[in-house]
Amino acid sequence: MQSEFLLxxxxxxxxxxxxxxxxxxxxxxxxGEIHAIMGPNGSGKSTLANVLTGREIATVTAGTVTFExxxxxxxxxxxxxxxxxxxxxxxxxxxxxxxMVNFMKTAINEQRKHRGLxxxxxxxxxxxxxxxxxxxxxxxxxxNRSVNEGFSGGEKKKNxxxxxxxxxxRLALLDETDSGLDIDALRIVANGVNKIRRPDTSVIVITHxxxxxxxxxxxxxxxxxxxxxxxxxxxxxxxxxxxxxxDWIRKEADVSEETWTTDRK
Amino acid sequence: MDYRxxxxxxxxxxxxxxxxxxxxxxxxxxxxxxxxxxxxFLRLGIPxxxxxxxxxxxxxxxxxxxxxxxFSPRPDDFREAERFHCEVEDLDVWNMVLLNGFFPRGDExxxxxxxGIWVGSMRAAAKxxxxxxxxxxxxxxxxxxxxxxxxxxALATDGLFLYAPKNTVYTKPIQIVNLLHTTQxxxxxxxxxxxxxxxxxxxxxxxxxxxxxxxxxxxxxTEVYVGRNARFEIIRVQNQHNDSGKITHTFIHQERDSxxxxxxxxxxxxxxxxxxxxxxxxxxxxxxxxxxxxxxxHQHIANFVKVDHAAPNCNxxxxxxxxLDENATGAFNGRIMVHKDAQKTNAYQSNNNIILSDTARxxxxxxxxxxxxxxxxxxxATVGQLDENALFYLRSRGIDAREAKLMLMFGFAxxxxxxxxxxxxxxxxxxxxxxxxxxxxxxxxSCAIQCN
Ligand SMILES: Nc1ncnc2c1ncn2[C@@H]1O[C@H](COP(=O)(O)OP(=O)(O)OP(=O)(O)O)[C@@H](O)[C@H]1O
Ligand SMILES: [Mg+2]
Numbered sequence: 001m002q003s004e005f006l007l008x009x010x011x012x013x014x015x016x017x018x019x020x021x022x023x024x025x026x027x028x029x030x031x032g033e034i035h036a037i038m039g040p041n042g043s044g045k046s047t048l049a050n051v052l053t054g055r056e057i058a059t060v061t062a063g064t065v066t067f068e069x070x071x072x073x074x075x076x077x078x079x080x081x082x083x084x085x086x087x088x089x090x091x092x093x094x095x096x097x098x099x100m101v102n103f104m105k106t107a108i109n110e111q112r113k114h115r116g117l118x119x120x121x122x123x124x125x126x127x128x129x130x131x132x133x134x135x136x137x138x139x140x141x142x143x144n145r146s147v148n149e150g151f152s153g154g155e156k157k158k159n160x161x162x163x164x165x166x167x168x169x170r171l172a173l174l175d176e177t178d179s180g181l182d183i184d185a186l187r188i189v190a191n192g193v194n195k196i197r198r199p200d201t202s203v204i205v206i207t208h209x210x211x212x213x214x215x216x217x218x219x220x221x222x223x224x225x226x227x228x229x230x231x232x233x234x235x236x237x238x239x240x241x242x243x244x245x246x247d248w249i250r251k252e253a254d255v256s257e258e259t260w261t262t263d264r265k
Numbered sequence: 266m267d268y269r270x271x272x273x274x275x276x277x278x279x280x281x282x283x284x285x286x287x288x289x290x291x292x293x294x295x296x297x298x299x300x301x302x303x304x305x306f307l308r309l310g311i312p313x314x315x316x317x318x319x320x321x322x323x324x325x326x327x328x329x330x331x332x333x334x335x336f337s338p339r340p341d342d343f344r345e346a347e348r349f350h351c352e353v354e355d356l357d358v359w360n361m362v363l364l365n366g367f368f369p370r371g372d373e374x375x376x377x378x379x380x381g382i383w384v385g386s387m388r389a390a391a392k393x394x395x396x397x398x399x400x401x402x403x404x405x406x407x408x409x410x411x412x413x414x415x416x417x418x419a420l421a422t423d424g425l426f427l428y429a430p431k432n433t434v435y436t437k438p439i440q441i442v443n444l445l446h447t448t449q450x451x452x453x454x455x456x457x458x459x460x461x462x463x464x465x466x467x468x469x470x471x472x473x474x475x476x477x478x479x480x481x482x483x484x485x486x487t488e489v490y491v492g493r494n495a496r497f498e499i500i501r502v503q504n505q506h507n508d509s510g511k512i513t514h515t516f517i518h519q520e521r522d523s524x525x526x527x528x529x530x531x532x533x534x535x536x537x538x539x540x541x542x543x544x545x546x547x548x549x550x551x552x553x554x555x556x557x558x559x560x561x562x563h564q565h566i567a568n569f570v571k572v573d574h575a576a577p578n579c580n581x582x583x584x585x586x587x588x589l590d591e592n593a594t595g596a597f598n599g600r601i602m603v604h605k606d607a608q609k610t611n612a613y614q615s616n617n618n619i620i621l622s623d624t625a626r627x628x629x630x631x632x633x634x635x636x637x638x639x640x641x642x643x644x645x646a647t648v649g650q651l652d653e654n655a656l657f658y659l660r661s662r663g664i665d666a667r668e669a670k671l672m673l674m675f676g677f678a679x680x681x682x683x684x685x686x687x688x689x690x691x692x693x694x695x696x697x698x699x700x701x702x703x704x705x706x707x708x709x710x711s712c713a714i715q716c717n
Contacts, residue, residue, distance in 0.1 A: 097676025
């Protein structure tokens with residue numbers, strides 16, 4: 001059964017240490033769409049990214065997530081990646097002793113194996129490395145080092161997008177990829193994302209700032225508040241948030257929560 | 266019941282028959298120390314866990330075993346050993362195969378390598394360089410309550426002699442492939458001396474391979490003299506099996522402006538204890554002690570290090586890492602001693618371990634004795650699991666969990682390997698470690714003898 005959606009999240013609930021963080025989240029993403037998710041600190045944005053990529057910090061207690069019609073929640077993190085999900089981490093991890101080259105080669109070839117493809121030849125791999133490095137204007141010296149080890153905050157974010165360029169995902173989750181970037185780097189990274197995207201690549205951009213959305217123009221903007229999407233709109237919603245903050249959302253959301261809970265009784 | 270009286274009795278028999286037995290023809294230069302050493306051994310005994318330096322290491326498994334043969338290999342064993350192919354062998358090195366620490370062709374004279382470095386047996390060295398040997402032999406080995414050092418002095422029959430005269434430089438590593446091969450269970454001792462004179466440079470690679478399944482125990486003492494402004498590097502690769510015991514004591518004595526580094530890579534071994542002693546005897550010297558081990562089953566791997574800062578303005582580092590799986594146990598005991606007038610000392614120590622099972626165990630113990638006041642000293646130890654966040658990061662890129670773990674372990678290990686100065690060797694050891702982590706490295710994998 002082929003669904004028109006690439007990703008379908010229905011009434012998703014997830015808890016950390018018995019505290020419910022995602023409290024009934026619904027989101028549908030079609031191929032090629034760009035969705036922005038904004039929301040105050042601690043509202044559950046990164047938790048959503050974790051749940052989608054299979055990081056076992058949060059436990060899913062209810063709801064469904066399908067990716068190209070398949071039950072995503074049943075898959076291991078590596079299988080999700082092989083199916084085409086990519087997360088640009090809010091806080092990329094440093095891995096001393098694991099070289100970028102070896103890391104990327106292993107990742108690409110494991111993904112290719114999953115798709116029934118031969119491993120890349122050494123020369124083809126190096127060619128791609130070179131090409132993608134240029135795309136995100138990442139310093140060659142960085143890819144000769146261990147994964148993220150000693151990278152600056154901005155370099156780590158660039159490195160995430162470099163990996164995205166190498167792995168060519170179907171769905172990219174960018175968790176605050178803009179934070180910590182200087183103005184030039186922001187432009188480079190955002191344009192990099194645009195260049196990497198194929199027409200059917202979908203992107204979920206998690207951000208606090210409208211600025212990124214000037215480059216990566218979303219089809220939809222959602223406000224995640226207290227574990228739920230409380231408002232969705234077009235790019236203009238981001239502008240309004242930039243201008244007015246979350247207070248008005250908060251008021252509306254708290255009211256609707258009451259109504260909602262009353263309704264359910 | 267204490268296993269030791271019986272062992273000591275057997276060794277005493279050996280001692281009493283020494284002149285007609287194992288020490289027949291041994292040079293007086295070595296013999297003159299033997300009686301006193303044996304008495305010292307009897308006094309100190311075989312170390313037990315009451316000895317601070319052996320607190321976490323029980324030697325009974327190796328020393329309590331009844332070996333059929335003590336000390337000398339048979340001619341047949343030598344012949345078989347020559348057919349061995351070492352994994353690290355196609356490197357550009359000068360290479361020599363020893364058997365249980367002994368030279369296949371016994372009393373042949375010393376060989377001179379290009380550049381003027383001498384190599385050969387200790388017996389030959391006593392004939393060819395008697396005054397040099399006299400000056401250095403048994404000067405750096407310290408007993409410090411460890412009976413196994415005097416046991417070696419008393420009863421070791423032969424070993425490796427390396428001599429780099431003043432200002433000689435040999436750029437290739439010198440590789441000693443030390444095979445453990447015999448048809449009988451054997452306890453052997455080798456005694457080695459390395460002299461690197463002023464301004465000379467030498468890298469030594471010692472590969473210990475057990476290639477037959479017998480029980481072994483080796484008790485090795487190596488003394489190293491590194492003269493003024495000289496440079497010395499030793500790398501040991503230990504690949505043995507679950508029934509082998511390997512005890513090494515390496516004493517590195519450094520004069521001013523010298524550099525030395527020691528790297529013990531233990532890939533496999535039933536019971537391994539490497540003790541590395543560094544004495545910084547002159548100003549402005551630098552010394553590094555590295556170690557890495559990978560242990561599983563019921564293996565026990567211990568590293569003991571002592572860095573003795575006896576002179577001012579010296580730098581030292583200790584970096585030891587271990588990966589333990591199944592029921593393996595490990596121990597690290599790292600000592601830093603800074604003498605009263607060793608001002609401006611920089612001493613660094615780090616010991617990190619990864620435990621992969623609930624039943625593996627690692628004991629780590631730093632000991633600092635600092636008598637100078639202008640000193641920078643740091644030490645840290647960790648025992649933990651693989652980093653879950655790093656594991657997830659790798660998996661989130663499509664790398665399966667098993668491979669991701671392997672990559673992390675390898676990365677962890679590489680941190681030690683990367684300090685080997687010879688690139689080709691670094692790569693080869695990386696490869697061996699990876700094979701070991703993948704479970705592909707076995708006694709037979711690297712053996713040309715194909716006994717099964
Ligand atoms: N490992 C954890 N253990 C306990 N609580 C956690 C953990 N991770 C997240 N939380 C909690 O879950 C809630 C949601 O966190 P999350 O990181 O998803 O927020 P966010 O929307 O991404 O915030 P930010 O904008 O600051 O990145 C917070 O209250 C946070 O403290
Ligand atoms: Mg977040």
